Amino acid sequence: MEKLRLKVQILSAVLLNLGIYQWHGICFPVLNCYSCPISVFSCPIGIIGQFTGLGLISLTAVGGIALGGLIAGRFLCGWVCPFGLVQELLYKIPYVKFSIPRWTRFVKYGVFAGLVVAVPYFFSTESPLYFCRLCPVATIESAVPWALWQGTTNAVHLALRLGILLAIVVMVMGHRRFFCKVICPLGACLSVFNRLAAIFPGRDSSCIECTICNQVCPMESSPGKRSSGVFEHTPEECIGCLECQKKCPTKAIRIWG
Amino acid sequence: MMIRKAFWAVLLVLSVAMIVYGGFFRKFLVYDNLEKFDQLKNVGIKIKIPGYQQEGKEFKAQSEWFSEPEMVNAMTFVGIRRYKDGRLISNYPDLRMLRGRRPCPS
Numbered sequence: 001m002e003k004l005r006l007k008v009q010i011l012s013a014v015l016l017n018l019g020i021y022q023w024h025g026i027c028f029p030v031l032n033c034y035s036c037p038i039s040v041f042s043c044p045i046g047i048i049g050q051f052t053g054l055g056l057i058s059l060t061a062v063g064g065i066a067l068g069g070l071i072a073g074r075f076l077c078g079w080v081c082p083f084g085l086v087q088e089l090l091y092k093i094p095y096v097k098f099s100i101p102r103w104t105r106f107v108k109y110g111v112f113a114g115l116v117v118a119v120p121y122f123f124s125t126e127s128p129l130y131f132c133r134l135c136p137v138a139t140i141e142s143a144v145p146w147a148l149w150q151g152t153t154n155a156v157h158l159a160l161r162l163g164i165l166l167a168i169v170v171m172v173m174g175h176r177r178f179f180c181k182v183i184c185p186l187g188a189c190l191s192v193f194n195r196l197a198a199i200f201p202g203r204d205s206s207c208i209e210c211t212i213c214n215q216v217c218p219m220e221s222s223p224g225k226r227s228s229g230v231f232e233h234t235p236e237e238c239i240g241c242l243e244c245q246k247k248c249p250t251k252a253i254r255i256w257g
Numbered sequence: 258m259m260i261r262k263a264f265w266a267v268l269l270v271l272s273v274a275m276i277v278y279g280g281f282f283r284k285f286l287v288y289d290n291l292e293k294f295d296q297l298k299n300v301g302i303k304i305k306i307p308g309y310q311q312e313g314k315e316f317k318a319q320s321e322w323f324s325e326p327e328m329v330n331a332m333t334f335v336g337i338r339r340y341k342d343g344r345l346i347s348n349y350p351d352l353r354m355l356r357g358r359r360p361c362p363s
Contacts, residue, residue: 024333025280025326035333042329050332054339059279060325066272070265125335196265 001246005079006088013082016040017141027061029068030081031186033132036141045116045186046132053120053130065186069193073200077180077187078239083137087172087179088218095173104182105237112185128157131185136165176218180239191236199240199255201231207252213244284322287337287355288346297350321352331355 016028019038028041035046047061068076077084115131123129132138139161143152152158171178180187194200203213214220217230219237231238231253245253323331331337331347336355340346347355 024330025324042333046333047329050329054332054337054345056285058325058329059275059283060329063272063275063279066268067276070269070272125332193268196261196268198265 001242005241006085008079009082009085009088012080013085016080016082025060027058027064029065029186029190030076031083031135031137031184032081033135033138033141035132035138036145039141043137043186044189045112045135046138049116049120049130049132050125052117053125055121065189066193069190070196071198073194073197073240074187074190074236074238075197075199075240076190077184078241081180084177084180084239086140087177090169090172091176093173098174100175100178100182105234107182108184108188111183112188116185128160133157134161134164136161136168136179139165177239181219181237194238195235200235201238201240201242201245201253201255203232203252204254205252206250207248208250210249212247212249213253216243216247218243279325281324283325285325285328285345286320287323287328287331287352288320288340288344289352290347290350293348293350319352323355327356 012030016030016032017036017038018040021040023040024034024042026041027044027047029044031045032039032041032043033046034042042061044058044061044065047058051058051061072080111131115129115134119127119129119131125132127133143158143161146152147158168179168183175181214230217238218241219239220230231244240255242253242255245251245255328337336348337345338348346352349355
């Protein structure tokens with residue numbers, strides 16, 4: 001299952017950045033910057049921020065997140081998101097591994113409310129605090145390539161972006177899926193729909209409460225403290241990676257919720 | 258369980274309706290940014306506006322309806338802003354310059 005997931009992640013990263021077509025009028029609910037010249041679809045977080053800056057609500061972006069969330073929830077984070085793939089590869093690098101406090105998962109809701117909605121609404125999308133101006137995905141996919149290609153007029157801001165990217169890379173190397181858990185505003189939006197999603201794991205009566213699912217879960221902040229996986233205790237955090245299903249000794253975990 | 262499924266179905270229909278309405282039927286009226294055009298013309302900068310020189314028409318203040326996907330494309334390169342009276346106006350001299358562009362860096 002892990003190899004299949006890796007293949008799907010690589011395939012989706014390629015398909016979402018194929019560069020042949022640009023359908024930026026269509027939102028696809030993964031964090032993939034549409035300022036990138038080879039991106040195919042637009043990022044709903046970017047669209048929400050841009051529309052909010054004009055005092056509008058983007059129905060296609062909100063509807064796209066809702067539709068994606070109701071069908072797949074954060075399964076999209078685990079299987080489709082290109083930055084999720086980057087994080088998983090970074091975590092494989094030998095480095096000091098650490099856990100983070102459980103409350104940090106609430107930070108991403110603040111990031112969405114503050115940097116994606118409030119900052120563009122009350123200031124503008126030109127504000128350096130606007131999420132897209134700081135987003136590590138935009139830095140990798142857009143800011144750095146464009147700066148290399150055409151140069152930059154704001155070296156200070158580019159340095160700030162690179163600093164944030166570096167900090168996130170270091171955190172991701174030490175804590176699996178750090179960005180998804182703590183920062184990602186799209187993860188915050190999708191998590192609202194996660195428990196309702198058609199694709200969502202659950203456990204049946206053959207569970208022996210061995211806590212293995214909890215120990216292998218990449219989205220569990222403090223492994224080993226719960227009797228069952230994150231999909232049951234904090235369903236909004238489950239990214240549907242199905243590592244719990246793979247390790248379950250009694251095969252008690254099913255994929256369809 | 259039935260209530261949950263019904264709730265899920267209602268939300269699904271609503272989200273599809275939002276996408277369909279937003280993608281195909283919702284329109285925004287955007288105006289020219291004439292101040293900028295005049296400023297640039299006064300300092301002697303000529304601007305090539307698609308469809309303007311070719312047809313040789315007199316430049317007039319105009320507005321056009323943009324669909325939501327077109328707005329997405331236009332806003333990617335900070336092409337639209339609010340005027341002081343609340344109208345949506347082009348950041349470029351002529352709003353026709355907003356159409357058919359590729360995105361620029363954030």
